Amino acid sequence: MRKTGSSITGVFTGTRIDDALYEELEDALLMADTGVKATQQLLEALKRRVKETKATDPAAVKTLLADCLTELLVPLEKSLAIGAHQPTVIMVAGVNGAGKTTSIGKLTKHLADHGESVLLAAADTFRAAAREQLGVWATRNTVEIVSQEGGDPAAVSFDAVSAGKARGKDVVLVDTAGRLPTQLHLMQELQKIKRVITKADASAPHEVLLVIDGNTGQNALAQVKAFDDALQLTGLIVTKLDGTAKGGVLAAIAQERPVPVYFIGVGEKVQDLETFSAREFAQALLA
Numbered sequence: 001m002r003k004t005g006s007s008i009t010g011v012f013t014g015t016r017i018d019d020a021l022y023e024e025l026e027d028a029l030l031m032a033d034t035g036v037k038a039t040q041q042l043l044e045a046l047k048r049r050v051k052e053t054k055a056t057d058p059a060a061v062k063t064l065l066a067d068c069l070t071e072l073l074v075p076l077e078k079s080l081a082i083g084a085h086q087p088t089v090i091m092v093a094g095v096n097g098a099g100k101t102t103s104i105g106k107l108t109k110h111l112a113d114h115g116e117s118v119l120l121a122a123a124d125t126f127r128a129a130a131r132e133q134l135g136v137w138a139t140r141n142t143v144e145i146v147s148q149e150g151g152d153p154a155a156v157s158f159d160a161v162s163a164g165k166a167r168g169k170d171v172v173l174v175d176t177a178g179r180l181p182t183q184l185h186l187m188q189e190l191q192k193i194k195r196v197i198t199k200a201d202a203s204a205p206h207e208v209l210l211v212i213d214g215n216t217g218q219n220a221l222a223q224v225k226a227f228d229d230a231l232q233l234t235g236l237i238v239t240k241l242d243g244t245a246k247g248g249v250l251a252a253i254a255q256e257r258p259v260p261v262y263f264i265g266v267g268e269k270v271q272d273l274e275t276f277s278a279r280e281f282a283q284a285l286l287a
């Protein structure tokens, strides 16, 4: 997000706090995918703070902006809770290539490091390569996987949750095939997977996570809304924040559909998964 940071930071290099500064800031925030509503909210909050604190130096305004942004993002901070159910069943959805399977691989390692036993469900049954990809993560993490050649994704999910119960696993992670929210039959298929998981365990799924690519821009908000409407999301994983992602879309999500961000992906390797901190994210966005 360095590029975003420098374009926002550039706004504060002048000597005066005036309309021109706020206009430049508005442009920079919109360019960073913050969206119209969140940008307006941020500007209003910022102007209020500037008045209250009687700030006169643009550098001080930048600090105040970091505070406003942190406040906006704080509702997205939440940690993934494991242990209230056995197993905790986590369903993972998202558009093609968002980073679902990779994030599941990283999450498996994260959970295993915390002493949780994990079972993977390869409910992306469309492509053999998808099953194999998840299989590689299972091997790498030495965890079991339920996989079925050409199987029905809902049936695989049912089997995995049943196996998770029978084998006393702490967590079952269900990987699904990528799809666009406009592909109605595929969205219905996800709803079916969710319903069938509930048949295997009446309290499940306990988490329904959407994986979004941090580079998606404003469309990420549309994805959150559509998948939330279809599946009642409990959390997000935002990936690829190590690249050229602008990051501002989280402000738009916080403003319009505040689904908590459990993790962020910052690379392709197994350890490149971090918990989301509003303060750190705001600071990175303005760095």
Ligand SMILES: Nc1nc2c(ncn2[C@@H]2O[C@H](COP(=O)(O)OP(=O)(O)OP(=O)(O)O)[C@@H](O)[C@H]2O)c(=O)[nH]1
Binding pocket: 094, 095, 096, 097, 098, 099, 100, 101, 102, 103, 124, 130, 176, 177, 178, 179, 211, 239, 240, 241, 242, 243, 264, 265, 266, 267, 268, 272
């Ligand atoms: N740089 C970077 N790359 C990532 C990150 N997460 C995933 N990727 C890469 O993004 C690509 C797609 O990742 P997958 O995990 O296969 O995505 P998916 O959502 O499972 O894709 P489908 O199952 O095809 O819909 C792979 O090349 C990953 O290595 C991340 O946080 N940072």
Ligand SMILES: [Mg+2]
Binding pocket: 100, 101, 102, 124, 130, 175, 176, 177, 178
């Ligand atoms: Mg995948």
